[in-house]
């Protein structure tokens with residue numbers, strides 16, 4: 001059994017947007033320092049960067065299990081952080097080990113994968129979920145892994161409520177099958193992002209997001225309460 005608390009929102013000063021990443025990192029560190037795992041919900045995917053910084057401060061460099069239509073590793077020489085560049089920065093800062101990390105459901109192009117293991121949506125549709133799960137297990141092994149899930153990994157037919165939808169994605173059933181196939185992974189933190197209720201229809205996307213978040217908690221419990229490993 002897990003004890004779970006809703007810790008509320010992370011507040012910040014809208015007049016000082018440049019301070020937001022540091023405030024979020026400090027907020028996450030406060031929770032991690034109590035030896036509590038954090039499931040973060042909502043917002044722009046770039047927030048993974050300060051959240052990762054907090055986790056790496058505690059755990060050291062981590063593997064990333066990243067569900068998305070986009071790699072979010074586009075280079076940004078100017079040091080600007082946004083929801084397409086944060087994993088470029090995460091690699092350059094040494095927060096994640098790309099060779100021990102996996103990106104799932106990608107269906108946009110990026111000439112520089114930065115060493116990440118990428119499983120495009122096309123590959124998954126061709127080879128199937130079971131083969132994907134085997135590959136993910138072989139790459140993640142027992143490495144400490146941070147799980148970050150952009151809802152746009154899922155096809156807009158199942159998750160229309162998001163800002164940058166791309167057709168040809170995974171179904172909601174495939175996503176749940178993948179997560180349930182990864183019981184035993186060494187999960188240290190979780191983040192579900194880019195759900196945008198104004199773009200949603202009949203709460204389809206929100207329902208899926210809630211289901212995925214629930215499965216994240218079950219995945220964490222399997223490892224940390226039941227002691228399961230791959």
Ligand SMILES: [Mn+2]
Pocket residue numbers: 068069070150152153164
């Ligand atoms: Mn995305």
